Amino acid sequence: MNAVDSEVSQAPEPRLTAIGERPRKITSDALEITHPLAEGRYQSPLRYPGAKSALAPIIGELIHAATVSSEVQRVDLFVEPFAGGASTTLRLVGAGIVERALLADADPLVAAFWRVAxxxxxxxxxxxxxxxxxxxxxxxxxxxxxxxxxxxxxxxxxxxxxxxxxxxxxxxxxxxxxxxxxxxxxxxxxxxxxxxxxxxxxxxxxxxxPLVERLEYIGHLYDTGRIVDVWCSDWRETLGGVATHYKTLLPNRVVAYLDPPYLSKSGKLYRRSFDRTNKHAADLDWMSMFQHENLAEYLRHKMQFRWILSYDFDDRLLQDDALYASKCMRPDDDARALLDVKAWRIVRRSVILNYTASSKTGRGPAQELLLTTLPAGTVPSNDRLRVVD
Ligand SMILES: C[S@@+](CC[C@H](N)C(=O)[O-])C[C@H]1O[C@@H](n2cnc3c(N)ncnc32)[C@H](O)[C@@H]1O
Structure with missing residues (x-):
C-alpha cells in the first residue's frame, strides 16, 4: 500500500450537505433564463480572491469547442467543486454554454451563502x-x-x-x-x-x-432549474457524489471545472485551503496536507467524467509525478468500467489573466495553467490559449 492509499483508507466518512434533505434530482428540462444579468458583466454577488471571471470566457471557449464534437454533444451538468465566487458557473449558465450547474465548496460560510441565495x-x-x-x-x-x-x-x-x-x-x-x-x-x-x-x-x-440584482439573478437560476443544487462538501465528496447522484449523465454529459486553492500561500486567502500553514486547514483533517497530490491522483485515475483544472502557473505542477507531469489520465478499474476508455489525454494550455487578488503578484497580470481531459482534438490553441509542452 503506498502513502496515498493509506491516507485514503483513513479518510473520514463523506459528509455532504445539500439545499434539501437529499441532493436535488434533475427532473425536467431547465426553463428559459429571462433575467437581464444573464448577459451582464458582473454576475456574482461575491468579490472573491482569485476569482476567475476573466477565465470564464476561455473555459466557455473550451466547452463550446468540445460540444461541437461527437464525443461531448452537450453539457447537461457543469460542476464547480471549488465554487468560491462561482463566476465561471454563472457566466457559462447565463450564456447557455452549459445547461445546468452544481455548486460546491468546503467552506460552510460560502456554501451557506450559495444555498440561501x-x-x-x-x-x-x-x-x-x-x-x-x-x-x-x-x-x-x-x-x-x-x-x-x-x-x-x-x-x-x-x-x-x-x-x-x-x-x-x-x-x-x-x-x-x-x-x-x-x-x-x-x-x-x-x-x-x-x-x-x-x-x-x-x-x-x-x-x-447591484447586490440585490445579482441575488435575484441567483434565485432566478435556481427557480429555472439552472442551478441544480449547492453542496457543502469536500471536493472528493462532490466528485463522488456527482457520480452517484447523476449517474445517467456520465461520462460525457458532465464536465467539472476545478479551481483549487493556490499551490502556495492560499492560507492567507481562504478559510478552507490546502495550505499546510493555514490553521483553519486543521479543521479538515491531517489529509489536507496532501490535498494537491490527492486531487491529482483522483483526477488522473478515478474521475468518471471530463474535467478542466486551473492553477496559478507553477513549474512544479508539470514536473512532479505526483501532480501533473503525466499527459495521460489512466482510469483505474472502477472508472474504466464506466468510461470504456483506456486513457484520456491531459491537454495543457497557459493563459495570462488579470486577477482581483493574486497571491503571487498582487493586482495585475498573472499566468494561469489550464489542464483538461476534454477531447484533445477540440481544445483550441491561439493567442489566448497557448500550448504548454
Ligand atoms: C481559488 S478559490 C475558487 C475561486 C472561484 N473559482 C471563483 O471564481 O471565485 C478556491 C475555493 O476552494 C474552497 N476549498 C478549499 N479547500 C477545499 C476542499 N478541500 N474542498 C472543496 N473546496 C475547498 C475554498 O473555500 C475556496 O472557495
Missing part, C-alpha cells in the same frame, strides 16, 4: 437590505462595530439549520463586501482600516442595488 433569495435580500440600512449607511463606528460583530459571530447550538444558514449567508455577504479584497479569513481587516480615514470606507463595496 439560490433557494431563499427574498429572505436574504431582506436581511442584506436591513444590514445596509442600519449599519452600512450609518458608516464609521456603527459599521465597524457591525464588522466586529460578524467576525465574532458563530452558529448558535440549538438553532435550526434554516436559521443558521440565513445568518451564515448574511455574515458571508457582509464580510465579503466590507473586508479587504473580499477575504473572509481571520487576518484581513475592514476596507478603509480601523481609522476609516481613507476616501474608500468600509461601505464602498457594499452598494445595495
Amino acid at each position: 439560490a433557494s431563499r433569495t427574498a429572505e436574504l435580500i431582506d436581511r442584506v437590505s436591513d444590514e445596509h440600512a442600519r449599519y452600512i449607511s450609518a458608516g464609521g463606528v456603527t459599521a465597524l462595530d457591525r464588522w466586529d460583530y460578524w467576525r465574532a459571530w458563530d452558529s448558535k447550538p440549538g438553532s435550526s439549520r434554516a436559521e443558521n444558514d440565513l445568518e451564515l449567508a448574511t455574515k458571508c455577504m457582509f464580510l465579503n463586501r466590507t473586508t479587504f479584497s473580499g477575504i473572509l479569513h481571520g487576518q484581513a481587516g475592514p476596507i478603509g482600516g480601523r481609522a476609516q480615514t481613507s476616501a474608500y470606507g468600509i461601505g464602498c463595496r457594499f452598494t445595495l442595488d
Whole structure:
C-alpha cells in the first residue's frame, strides 16, 4: 500500500450537505433564463480572491469547442467543486454554454451563502437590505462595530439549520463586501482600516442595488432549474457524489471545472485551503496536507467524467509525478468500467489573466495553467490559449 492509499483508507466518512434533505434530482428540462444579468458583466454577488471571471470566457471557449464534437454533444451538468465566487458557473449558465450547474465548496460560510441565495433569495435580500440600512449607511463606528460583530459571530447550538444558514449567508455577504479584497479569513481587516480615514470606507463595496440584482439573478437560476443544487462538501465528496447522484449523465454529459486553492500561500486567502500553514486547514483533517497530490491522483485515475483544472502557473505542477507531469489520465478499474476508455489525454494550455487578488503578484497580470481531459482534438490553441509542452 503506498502513502496515498493509506491516507485514503483513513479518510473520514463523506459528509455532504445539500439545499434539501437529499441532493436535488434533475427532473425536467431547465426553463428559459429571462433575467437581464444573464448577459451582464458582473454576475456574482461575491468579490472573491482569485476569482476567475476573466477565465470564464476561455473555459466557455473550451466547452463550446468540445460540444461541437461527437464525443461531448452537450453539457447537461457543469460542476464547480471549488465554487468560491462561482463566476465561471454563472457566466457559462447565463450564456447557455452549459445547461445546468452544481455548486460546491468546503467552506460552510460560502456554501451557506450559495444555498440561501439560490433557494431563499427574498429572505436574504431582506436581511442584506436591513444590514445596509442600519449599519452600512450609518458608516464609521456603527459599521465597524457591525464588522466586529460578524467576525465574532458563530452558529448558535440549538438553532435550526434554516436559521443558521440565513445568518451564515448574511455574515458571508457582509464580510465579503466590507473586508479587504473580499477575504473572509481571520487576518484581513475592514476596507478603509480601523481609522476609516481613507476616501474608500468600509461601505464602498457594499452598494445595495447591484447586490440585490445579482441575488435575484441567483434565485432566478435556481427557480429555472439552472442551478441544480449547492453542496457543502469536500471536493472528493462532490466528485463522488456527482457520480452517484447523476449517474445517467456520465461520462460525457458532465464536465467539472476545478479551481483549487493556490499551490502556495492560499492560507492567507481562504478559510478552507490546502495550505499546510493555514490553521483553519486543521479543521479538515491531517489529509489536507496532501490535498494537491490527492486531487491529482483522483483526477488522473478515478474521475468518471471530463474535467478542466486551473492553477496559478507553477513549474512544479508539470514536473512532479505526483501532480501533473503525466499527459495521460489512466482510469483505474472502477472508472474504466464506466468510461470504456483506456486513457484520456491531459491537454495543457497557459493563459495570462488579470486577477482581483493574486497571491503571487498582487493586482495585475498573472499566468494561469489550464489542464483538461476534454477531447484533445477540440481544445483550441491561439493567442489566448497557448500550448504548454
Ligand atoms: C481559488 S478559490 C475558487 C475561486 C472561484 N473559482 C471563483 O471564481 O471565485 C478556491 C475555493 O476552494 C474552497 N476549498 C478549499 N479547500 C477545499 C476542499 N478541500 N474542498 C472543496 N473546496 C475547498 C475554498 O473555500 C475556496 O472557495
